[in-house]
Amino acid sequence: MGLIDQAAARFQEEIASGRWPVGERIPVEAELATAFGVGRNTVREALQSLVHSGLLSREQGRGTFVISSSELSGSLSRQLAGGTRHHYLELRLALDSTAASLAALRRTDADVEQLRRLRDEREAAWATDDPDPDTRAAADLALHRAIVAATHNPLYVELYSSMTDVFARHMRDDESGDDDAAHRHHHDLVEAIAQGDAGRATEVVAAIFEPFMR
Structure with missing residues (x-):
């Protein structure tokens, strides 16, 4: 593996680990060259390879930003660009519904404990009193990711994790208008999975998404 590929691999690890979060600007080339002990030309070429992979985006006058946490999500983002908000909601509804059904059939006691904690x-x-939209979104996503993890299908987990980057960039935050109903639905979803009721789990996912599909 050449120096450029080695540098690209190290930068990709910074992204995958979350040390360079999606949406954040990464250090400038001079800082990276010093931190990683490579030449600036090597840094530049390595970063450009990650731009081509869909992980980074260069913005004139602003710097280089992380736009995806994996090459899969970068590829998906390019292929799915241009979809409407309703299209993305339909896609996520399909993914979450299947995940809930599979999780109900495959969950372990440890999964149930994790789901109840995240709920x-x-x-x-x-x-x-002063809710942070980002904190809310992260808490909601953590629960839904845990449901996918409870399917014990590593391909599903990888696909869903990659898709959440796509959803985050293409769907604006929205409110259902009824927080109590949303809490009740999420409570029922976790309990349906805990009880192994795949049909009920699927029904509740539909109820969660219904206010956003109008």
């Missing part, structure tokens, strides 16, 4: 944390994120 409670999701409710807590809504209970503060």
Whole structure:
């Protein structure tokens, strides 16, 4: 592996680990050259390879930003660009519905414990006097990712994790208008999975998404 490929691999690890989060600007080339012990030309070429992979984006006068956490999500983002908000909602509804059904059939006791904990944390994120939309979104996503993890299908987990980057860039935050109903639905979803009721789990996912599909 050449120096450029080695540098690109190290930069990709910074992204995959979350040390360079999606949406954040990365250090300038001179800083990277010093930090990683490589020449600036090597840094430049390595970064450009990640731009081509869809992980980074260069913005004139602003710097280089992380736009995807994996090459798969970068590829998906390019292929799915231009879809409407309703298109992305339909796609996520399909993914979440299947995940809930599979999780109900395959969940372990440890999965159920994790889901109940994350459900409670999701409710807590809504209970503060000055709620932070980013905190709410992260708590909600953590629960839904855990449901996908409970399918014990590594391909599903990889696809869903990549798709969430796409959803985040193409769908604006929205409110259902009824937080109590949303909490109740998420409570029922977790309990349906805990009880192994795949049909009920699928129904509840549909109820969660219904207010956003109007």
